[in-house]
Amino acid sequence: MAFHDLCEALETLLVQHEQLLTFAQQKKEALISNDVSLLTEMVNKESRLVKLILETEARRQKAVAAFLVEKGLGQLPDIKVTDLTRMITNAEEKLKLSDLAERLIQAVERLKALNNINVRLTQQSIEFNDFSLSLLTGIYDDQDFVYKKPSDLSQGQLNLKFFDSKA
Template sequence: MAIQEIVDIMQEMTGLHQQLLELASQKKEAIIHNQVDQLNGLVNKESKLVKRVSELEEKRVFEADRYLVGKGYRPNPAITVSDLTRIIVKAGEKQALIEAQAQLLEVLESLKAANKLNQELAKQSLAFIDYSLNLLVGAEDEAVYQNPQQQSAGYSKRSGFFDSRA
């Protein structure tokens, strides 16, 4: 019966990852619309879900070890679901575990893509903010004298709208 418990845990993990995927979508909108307070709230929700996923992963490892011991194997905390499917002899249990694994992997791939997109959006947002600030106040290194012969060829920064040296 331990395999069914592992399948149930993996299905719960799939549900949590689907919630994380929904939060990732909401985070994308918050980043695009510069809603920092909403983004903070989403990150807090995300942290709670990630903590729960971690707890479930520990429980999955425990149940896998329990199954291994029940079948006469030594417990192995590094055993993967794929390894476990090779050990299972009952076709129904094996199929249920493979399906749970496939569902989880599908959601994980979608979540990975969404998080990568959010990371890129955040980087672009920060780069735009940095660029805007440099336009407004000018670069800090302009306040230091440089010998004109030692400056890099072909590139000179324009001062921003405000003269920060005044």
């Protein structure tokens, strides 16, 4: 029974991580197309799903503990799926557990890669916005880079900027 609960928890985790992959892909598209409303929606959905994943992970941990009790072992810290497969005598169950674990690992790796892309896209967007804002406020004004004699500068020289950075 504990093995069935463990597999069920792993299958649920796999489905949830695949849903996270879908959300991460949609976030990538939202970042590229600068769709803030879609990005906000995806972040909200993602945070709700992460809460569900935490609950499923707690179920998985309970199933592992129950599985270990069935095998006559106590709590083993840092037990891995490979350790669990060694305890299983049924070849079909061994294959099912290792297959689920491998698919979950692959989903997590794809999710990490996609999240790294999204982080870079977000950083580039922030840098672009910062640069654009700097252009509008006149930080990169040509007059700042050319030396002029102080006597040549008029007191009433008009500095045309879109935004006054001193305000």
